[in-house]
Structures are given as C-alpha cells and as structure tokens.
Amino acid sequence: MKQTFEVKNVKCGGCAGTLKKALAQDFGEVEVNLEVEPRKITLEVEEGQMEVLKLKLRSLGYPLTTDELSTFQTVGTTAKSFVSCAIGKMDEKK
Numbered sequence: 001m002k003q004t005f006e007v008k009n010v011k012c013g014g015c016a017g018t019l020k021k022a023l024a025q026d027f028g029e030v031e032v033n034l035e036v037e038p039r040k041i042t043l044e045v046e047e048g049q050m051e052v053l054k055l056k057l058r059s060l061g062y063p064l065t066t067d068e069l070s071t072f073q074t075v076g077t078t079a080k081s082f083v084s085c086a087i088g089k090m091d092e093k094k
Contacts, residue, residue: 003045006065007057009081010039014088015062021091022060022084026052038065060084 010016016032019041023030026049031042045053057063058073061080069077 001045002042004040004042005053006038006040007062008038008065009062009078010034010041011081011085012089014085014090014092015039015081016088017091018060018084018088019062021088023053023056026056 007019010019010032013034016034019032020030023041023043027043027045029043033040033042043053054064054067058067058069058077059080061077061082061084063069063073063077
C-alpha cells in the first residue's frame, strides 16, 4: 500500500537522493517532497515492513517524525543525516 510519512533532517536534494537510493531495494520507487516542512516521503509499504522502514530511516539519519527518540538518539540521527546528505550530493555529481 502506498503511504506517506513525515521524516526529520531531510534538507536538500542530496538527502532526497540518499533516501531514494537506500530505500529502493526494499520499497521500490520513493518520492521525496522537499516543498513541505516537515519533509514527506511516499513509498509502497506493507504492514510487516514498518519496522524495517523505521530502522532503515534511523540508520540513515532520517527518522520518522513520530519516532520517540532519546536525546542521544536524536543527536546520533542528526549527525548521520549530515553524512547521508554529503553522500547524496556526491552521488548527484556523478
């Protein structure tokens, strides 16, 4: 089922590129809306895939806005998002 989720720390096209590339294998085509705040992603997610999606987003530094994270986890995901963003920008230039 196609669903839309709000995610944190998505700042630019580099972030969007990282999300699209990292999530494509498990979820197919991913749409990232950079025109709204908080940013939104739209993708095909089956009920049993929700935990996989949450963990994958956290590992990239882009947790769902509904995730309840500790201060340590919040700092960690923010730092990871900077790295993911930089990788996405480098991939754009290829």
